[in-house]
Amino acid sequence: MIPLKTLGRALRPGLALLSMALLAGCQSALLDPKGQIGQDQKTLLITSVVLMLLVVIPVIVMTIAFAWKYRASNTKARYEPEWSHSTAIEVVVWSIPCLIILVLAVLTWRSSHALDPYRPLQSDVPPxxxxxxxxxxxxxxxxxxxxxxxxxxxxxxxxxxxxxxxxxxxxxxxxxxxxxxxxxxxxxxxxxxxxxxxxxxxxxxxxxxxxxxxxxxxxxxxxxxxxxxxxxxxxxxxxxxxxxxxxxxxxxxxxxxxxxxxxxxxxxxxxxxxxxxxxxxxxxxxxHKHEGHDHAATGAEPVAMCTSGDN
Structure with missing residues (x-):
């Protein structure tokens, strides 16, 4: 019997090609906006992802680099079993995420108001x-x-x-x-x-x-x-x-x-x-309840009434 690990390695290239073929005809409407609101949301999405990658990418790179440098076969790597603290490392790992969170907070505050769906668009053209x-x-x-x-x-x-x-x-x-x-x-x-x-x-x-x-x-x-x-x-x-x-x-x-x-x-x-x-x-x-139609059977529940019709 072929081991599962060996089978997985053999199928991996085929699965990757199949995924690419299935996604070849897909288009991401969110990343191809045709209106100003969609464009602003795309910019916000990309900006947020880039800011978060400022933490994610260095962590991934450093994880691989540390694992390679301090591997068991590398006898030149320093061995410090008693090491427990570094002020410089603490400053870096706390200050950068805090700054990113601060920038994201400002973006969220501004975009929440600028992209409020209830906010009418300014234009000389009648809506x-x-x-x-x-x-x-x-x-x-x-x-x-x-x-x-x-x-x-x-x-x-x-x-x-x-x-x-x-x-x-x-x-x-x-x-x-x-x-x-x-x-x-x-x-x-x-x-x-x-x-x-x-x-x-x-x-x-x-x-x-x-x-x-x-x-x-x-x-x-x-x-x-x-x-x-x-x-x-x-x-x-x-x-x-x-x-x-x-x-x-x-x-x-x-x-x-x-x-x-x-x-x-x-x-x-x-x-x-x-x-x-x-x-x-x-x-x-x-x-009123539609006769002969029970939404509970479809997995959806009726929505409770609201006290105001202008929200």
Whole structure:
């Protein structure tokens, strides 16, 4: 029988090549931001990692160097069994980490305010308002300024602030567009906010970053960033839809809980006034349990009500 250690050594090169092949088509959206918020978060992430590596790398190098220098076969290495203290070493091993922690504390304080998701972006361009509702297992997007709605797709103009107001009609989810940055939770009976911007045209994607049940993996949506002309053309396409988003349409949409396939992109040419606020009020006043659907069976729990709808 081949020893496990020998087998592991033999398989190691193959496993490394397999890992490289599997990851070859992967792209890290977090490290390829297409908006100012995402870019600022990338800079913060890289800066924090570099600062921490100022400790990690020397420790790794010194561990290897000490092990080599003081190996049993090196008879030239000094042997000092009674050695117990060095002021110089103590100063180095304590002062450098303390300085790094101080710098990280300042970065954290400043970035926590500068990248606050509730903080509106400063721009001369009027923002686009989008109301996002997480459902089973899809996203409903309402454009209150334009009076239209979509399912599993949003289109936004580039270099324009995007003001998202987010809630949930079911369990807690998490709204996240990796290329633009900042994920934030969607909770029933509560309104959360996030302000983003797309600075480059392109086709991006959005996800729910919080496991919420069997259909969690189907909660992806398309994000199209285009120029103003393309945005207006898309709005005209949506307004040409024969469907309208009113209370009856919303109930029909909520009743469709297919967790096997992703819900198709759907357009609604008009939206009932106050639909988003009515959804918030419904859950704040006690909500309702979807008949024939038990989230406990999917491993997700209902979210407790909040006393305020404007958070």
């Amino acid at each position: 686009v308002e989008i109301e996002a509702v997480s459902m089973d297992w899809k996203w409903l997007f309402i454009y209150p300024q334009e009076g239209v709605a979509t399912v599993n797709e949003i289109t936004v103009p580039v270099d324009t602030p995007l003001n998202f107001r987010i809630t949930s009609d079911t369990v807690m989810n998490s709204f996240f567009i990796p290329h633009l940055g900042t994920q934030i939770y969607a909770m029933a009976g509560m309104q959360t906010k996030v302000h983003l911007i797309a600075n480059e045209p392109g086709e991006y994607f959005g996800i729910s970053a919080n496991y919420s049940g069997h259909g969690f993996s189907k909660m992806g949506f398309a994000v199209h960033a285009t120029d103003n002309a393309g945005y207006q053309a898309w709005l005209q396409k949506v307004k040409a839809s024969p469907q309208k988003m009113d209370d009856a349409a919303f109930q029909a949409l909520a009743a469709n809980r297919n967790d096997k396939e992703q819900y198709p992109v759907t357009y609604f040419a008009s939206v009932q006034d106050g639909l988003f606020k009515a959804l918030l009020d419904k859950h704040m006043m006690g909500g």
